[in-house]
Amino acid sequence: MLAAIAISQSATDPLSGLALRDDVPEPAPKPGWCRVRVVASSLNMHDLWTLRGVGHPPERLPIVLGCDAAGYDEDGNEVIVHPVLGDPDAGRGDETLDPNRALLSEQHDGAFAEYVTVPTRNLVPKPAWLSFDEAACLPVAWTTAYRMLFTQARITAGDRVLVQGAGGGVASAAIKLAVAAGAVVYATSRSADKRAEALNWGARAAVPTGERLPEKVDVVIETVGEATWSHSLKSLRPGGTVVIAGATSGTNPPADLGRVFYLQQRILGSTGCTRAELVAMLRLLEATGVRPVIDRALPLTDIHKGFQLMIDGGLTGKVVIHPPAPQQ
Structure with missing residues (x-):
C-alpha cells in the first residue's frame, strides 16, 4: 500500500x-x-x-x-x-x-x-x-480545542475568550466552537486575511498579534507560546484562565510570575481529548451546525x-x- x-x-x-x-x-x-x-x-x-x-x-x-x-x-x-x-x-x-x-x-x-x-x-x-x-x-485539532474550552476552561455563554494565532487548525476550531457556545470571542493574527476569516467565523474583533484588546478576557486559548505569552497574560482579567495546548513559537516564555500570583491568574495545560469528549463534540456540531x-x-x-x-x-x-x- x-x-x-x-x-x-x-x-x-x-x-x-x-x-x-x-x-x-x-x-x-x-x-x-x-x-x-x-x-x-x-x-x-x-x-x-x-x-x-x-x-x-x-x-x-x-x-x-x-x-x-x-x-x-x-x-x-x-x-x-x-x-x-x-x-x-x-x-x-x-x-x-x-x-x-x-x-x-x-x-x-x-x-x-x-x-x-x-x-x-x-x-x-x-x-x-x-x-x-x-x-x-476533528480527531486532533478540533477535540484539542473542545477540551481546552469546555473541559479545562469550562466556558459558558457570555464569557470573553481570546484565541491567539487565528488561522491554525486548533485556533480556527476554538473560535468556531466558542462562538457556538455563546462566548464573545477575540482573535489575533499577524495576517490581515486570517483576521478577516476570524471575523467571518463569528469573532467580535480580530486584532494584530500583540495589540491591546477592547476589554479584558475571562479565558485565553494559547497554542503559540513564547511570541504571544506576555500578551495572553496582559489580556486576562484578574482570576482568569490561560489554557495552553501547544507552543509553536517556543516553549520558554517569560514567566511574569508577579502578574500571575497578584492577579490570581490560572494556567492550565491541556493535551488531546478523551473518546467521550470526541462524542460530546459531535453532538455539539450536530446541534449548532458548526463545521x-x-x-x-x-x-x-x-x-x-x-x-x-x-x-x-x-x-x-x-x-x-x-x-x-x-x-x-
Whole structure:
C-alpha cells in the first residue's frame, strides 16, 4: 500500500525525512484491534514536530505519520478514529492521563496510508451529516480545542475568550466552537486575511498579534507560546484562565510570575481529548451546525506540498489528505 513515512529527522529541513512508499505491507490488526480503510486524513503540526525531531525519539523511526483518520471499519461502517491510544483505567477514567498513552503515529503507524489499525474502542461512528473530509479534521485539532474550552476552561455563554494565532487548525476550531457556545470571542493574527476569516467565523474583533484588546478576557486559548505569552497574560482579567495546548513559537516564555500570583491568574495545560469528549463534540456540531474549516484537500501523493504550505504559514484551516482508493 501507499504510505507517507518519517524516515529521518531534521530541525532545518523536516521534509527531507518524509518519504512516500508504495510497497508498505497492509497492516494486520492485533487482538482487540481493527483495521480501518482510510478515506481521509489531515495534516497536523504534530507531524512536523516528528519530522523535526521534537518529542519523537529517532529510534521509533521509520513510522507512518498521520494522527487523524476517517474511513470504513472491517464491517463497512463509517467511522472516525479517536487518536489517543491509552487506557482510561490507568488515567483515572481519562486516557489522556495514562502515563503510557500515545497519539496515533507516535508509537504505532499512523493514518497517511491506505489502511491503519487501532484499538476497536478508538472507533467512533461517523454521523451521516458529516462528510469524510470534515470528519478527518476533528480527531486532533478540533477535540484539542473542545477540551481546552469546555473541559479545562469550562466556558459558558457570555464569557470573553481570546484565541491567539487565528488561522491554525486548533485556533480556527476554538473560535468556531466558542462562538457556538455563546462566548464573545477575540482573535489575533499577524495576517490581515486570517483576521478577516476570524471575523467571518463569528469573532467580535480580530486584532494584530500583540495589540491591546477592547476589554479584558475571562479565558485565553494559547497554542503559540513564547511570541504571544506576555500578551495572553496582559489580556486576562484578574482570576482568569490561560489554557495552553501547544507552543509553536517556543516553549520558554517569560514567566511574569508577579502578574500571575497578584492577579490570581490560572494556567492550565491541556493535551488531546478523551473518546467521550470526541462524542460530546459531535453532538455539539450536530446541534449548532458548526463545521471544520478546510483550506484544501490533496491526494496523498501531494503530501509534501501540503506540509510546505503549513511551514510557510499560508493556510487557513486544515489540509485534508486522500489516500488512493483500493483497486477493485
